Amino acid sequence: MTHQQDSDIWSEWVLRRRHGDDTGYRQAVHADVTRYADRVLDGARLRDGMTLADIGTGDGLVGMRAIERFGPSLRVLMTDISAPLLRHAAHRATERGVEGQCTFVEGPADKLSGIGDAAVDAVAMRAVLAYVEDKSTAMREFYRILKPGGRLSMAEPVLRDEAFEVCALKRMVDARPPGAGDAFFPLLLRWRSAQFPDTEEKASALPITNYGERDLVRFAIDAGFIDIHLELHIDVVPADPIAWDVFVESSPHPLAPSLKAVLDEQFTKDERAFFEARLRPLVESGKQFGAQRIAWLTATKSGH
Numbered sequence: 001m002t003h004q005q006d007s008d009i010w011s012e013w014v015l016r017r018r019h020g021d022d023t024g025y026r027q028a029v030h031a032d033v034t035r036y037a038d039r040v041l042d043g044a045r046l047r048d049g050m051t052l053a054d055i056g057t058g059d060g061l062v063g064m065r066a067i068e069r070f071g072p073s074l075r076v077l078m079t080d081i082s083a084p085l086l087r088h089a090a091h092r093a094t095e096r097g098v099e100g101q102c103t104f105v106e107g108p109a110d111k112l113s114g115i116g117d118a119a120v121d122a123v124a125m126r127a128v129l130a131y132v133e134d135k136s137t138a139m140r141e142f143y144r145i146l147k148p149g150g151r152l153s154m155a156e157p158v159l160r161d162e163a164f165e166v167c168a169l170k171r172m173v174d175a176r177p178p179g180a181g182d183a184f185f186p187l188l189l190r191w192r193s194a195q196f197p198d199t200e201e202k203a204s205a206l207p208i209t210n211y212g213e214r215d216l217v218r219f220a221i222d223a224g225f226i227d228i229h230l231e232l233h234i235d236v237v238p239a240d241p242i243a244w245d246v247f248v249e250s251s252p253h254p255l256a257p258s259l260k261a262v263l264d265e266q267f268t269k270d271e272r273a274f275f276e277a278r279l280r281p282l283v284e285s286g287k288q289f290g291a292q293r294i295a296w297l298t299a300t301k302s303g304h
């Protein structure tokens with residue numbers, strides 16, 4: 001009998017680290033991502049009896065929300081590379097009594113071999129392409145599995161800009177004479193560069209930061225889509241106050257270590273105390289600014 005893995009890096013993040021394993025923060029995150037799922041679903045233009053593919057479904061967010069909104073005639077294919085997450089999504093579907101409407105397909109977004117040509121009316125995806133190495137092949141796969149006239153609707157974070165902010169911080173820190181200036185910034189850089197690349201060379205070598213919103217449009221054009229529409233939303237707003245213990249357990253994306261892991265592994269005891277004294281009041285008072293950059297793309301497969 002093959003041993004089933006209970007968790008992997010993807011399930012660890014989606015089910016725990018995204019919200020610092022805290023119930024209150026999880027509810028806040030869930031409210032946010034449900035709004036995003038709704039907007040993605042609006043772009044998919046679903047109707048009764050249609051079939052939707054939710055690529056990189058995670059805990060089933062978009063697919064399950066689609067069933068909630070469009071009822072029992074909708075069929076949903078949920079794909080993911082993470083077997084633990086697919087099992088979790090299947091469990092949620094059973095709990096809700098909608099498992100008969102769902103099919104679970106394990107595999108990467110750029111090789112959807114479990115799904116036939118022209119099998120679905122809509123492809124929805126939220127925060128997944130960022131992690132796919134070959135984004136143009138993935139986009140061609142979405143085109144292949146869509147019926148003529150079918151809709152693609154996706155929302156992707158533009159994490160490259162986060163990396164550029166860390167690059168700017170590194171340039172600022174590196175330009176200072178050793179030991180001069182505020183000791184907080186080198187420590188801030190140590191933490192941030194554990195989560196995002198700190199040079200443009202590193203950023204262009206990583207799938208999560210080597211593309212921008214215009215590249216998404218190009219991938220869609222190259223795959224053959226028509227009626228392509230992209231909106232970039234940038235919000236720079238004070239982050240909601242978060243308890244320090246929850247904040248340190250969370251991380252901004254699945255490939256990023258938590259602040260706690262960085263503090264444990266890369267900070268001395270004194271550095272840690274100094275850094276916490278400066279950062280903690282900002283985190284707990286909601287005076288920290290958070291930037292969110294999301295590219296919303298919709299497109300249609302030609303040949304209706």
Ligand SMILES: C[S@@+](CC[C@H](N)C(=O)[O-])C[C@H]1O[C@@H](n2cnc3c(N)ncnc32)[C@H](O)[C@@H]1O
Pocket residue numbers: 010011014033055056057058059060061062079080081082085107108109110125126127128131132133254
């Ligand atoms: C940030 S989570 C988003 C999950 C879900 N779509 C949501 O909106 O909550 C990223 C998801 O992409 C999946 N993933 C990562 N790399 C992938 C790949 N190459 N192909 C398909 N899914 C992938 C992960 O397992 C994870 O479920």
